[in-house]
Amino acid sequence: MTPAISRIQPVASSWQLSVAPMMDWTDRHCRYFHRLLSPRARLYTEMVTSAALVRGGQLRLLEHSQQEHPVALQLGGSDPGELAQAACLGAAAGYDEINLNVGCPSDRVQSGRFGACLMYEPALVGDCVKAMRDAVSVPVTVKCRIGVDDQDDYAGLQHFTEIMLDAGVEVLVVHARKAWLKGLSPKENREIPPLDYERVYRLKREFPALVVVINGGITSVAEVQTHLAQLDGVMLGRAAYHDPWLLARLEHALHGEALPSxxxxxxxxxxxxxxxxxxxxxxxxxxxxxxxxxxxxxxxxxxxxxxxxxxxxxxxxxxxxxxxxxxxxxxx
Missing domain, CATH: 1.20.120.1460 (Four Helix Bundle (Hemerythrin (Met), subunit A))
Structure with a gap:
């Protein structure tokens, strides 16, 4: 077994490279495969609703292998108490991080009052984060958009970030597109709203102590390296799924890891x-x-x-x- 394959115990403290939570894609089988390609990348589950864990008792959704670490559980929900219980279940199951979804724009997610629509309710998101942080010792992070609907200025993202910091968030993952809650499908929301990387860069400049990870439209080693010159981390989505060898190339480029075949x-x-x-x-x-x-x-x-x-x-x-x-x- 070569070093590139056998090194499956990466440092758990880095958000330099991660693979986004993607519904129907980043299940435990996908994560095991991605770990073979990337010893260091932080891997994320598909979004799991807090209700499914707490009220539905769907603990099977927490199944994962030891080889996946560092691996984060992404939760969807908006009830602080319920999210705290779900976070406890995730931490007890061995996840290294609990991430709150404040970025998904689908109608189904909106109807449950979570996902991107929570960008309109930053105080509630702050309450959710505080409740989870009080309940678990692992990091509690947030994945959001740069805005939603007509929230199309930096001030909205700045205000949201200030509340996240007050709630104790130390890591913010930002999809560098705003989301349209009505009129666009989830797929269109990944493609039509323009990317605004500079807004995320500005966020890091103004909140230097915050770990800022960028997501959205990143498809190459060169693009990852460009973003890392200004930010703490890059989260890859569909590019890593459709071309998983990109993860191995990034290990080589960022860490000198030998490329397996x-x-x-x-x-x-x-x-x-x-x-x-x-x-x-x-x-x-x-x-x-x-x-x-x-x-x-x-x-x-x-x-x-x-x-x-x-x-x-x-x-x-x-x-x-x-x-x-x-x-x-x-x-x-």
């Missing part, structure tokens, strides 16, 4: 995949996260096609991934 990373997924199959997990639930491993390489399409066409079949196992790897090599 993609074939090597795939081989190191085998024990995990076989253990999951043995416990009754269907291959498709793991393999879907691997589709981008050969992104940009000759044969990548054949790799994806072999997995996509076969992973749903009954009884399929690790041999399908070996076939996909061979298909990739033959098509190259």
């Amino acid at each position: 993609r074939d090597e990373v795939l081989r190191h997924m085998r024990p995990y995949v076989e253990a999951e199959l043995a416990r009754g997990t269907a291959l498709k639930h793991v393999s879907r996260h691997l589709l981008g491993l050969y992104q940009g390489e000759p044969g990548a399409r054949a790799f994806r096609r072999t997995i996509s066409e076969g992973a749903h079949l009954p009884g399929v196992g690790w041999n399908l991934l070996e076939q996909a790897q061979k298909s990739c090599l033959l098509a190259a």
Whole structure:
């Protein structure tokens, strides 16, 4: 096993590089795969609602492996007491950080009075953060937008940040787009509102003690390095999912980590995949996260096609991934 693969106990105090919480994508299988590519990146769960944990008793949503650390639990909610209980459950489950979602603009999230609509209620967000910080010893962080709807000036973000600081927030993750709560889908909210990186840079300049992590539209090593020249951290979203090799390239660029081969990373997924199959997990639930491993390489399409066409079949196992790897090599 090479050092790039075996180093799965990274320093837990750094927010220099992280992978965003993404619904339906950053589940425990995805996070295990991303950890093989990046020994240091901070990984985030999909958003879990506080109600699902506290009222619904869905503790299975907290399942994760020791290899994922440092790993953060993202919560959605707006009831301080309920969020405090959910944060306790997350901390007890071993998560290294509890993050509050104040950035998701979907109608479903808004109807539950959490996500980006809470940018309108910074005092309530502050109460939620205080309640969680009083309940747990791990860091409580916030992920927000630069604004919502007609909140389109720096003053709104500045005011929100001041309240977060008063509540004890030490790390703020900022998606550098505002969100439109009506009229745009979640996908459109990731693409249509213009990016304003300078507003996030200004925030760091004016609040130098605050750890500021930027998110939104970042797709390359060069862009990450540009942001890190002015900020404490960069959070990657869909770029890391669709082209996961970007995480390995960043480990190399930022820390001099030796690059393993993609074939090597795939081989190191085998024990995990076989253990999951043995416990009754269907291959498709793991393999879907691997589709981008050969992104940009000759044969990548054949790799994806072999997995996509076969992973749903009954009884399929690790041999399908070996076939996909061979298909990739033959098509190259």
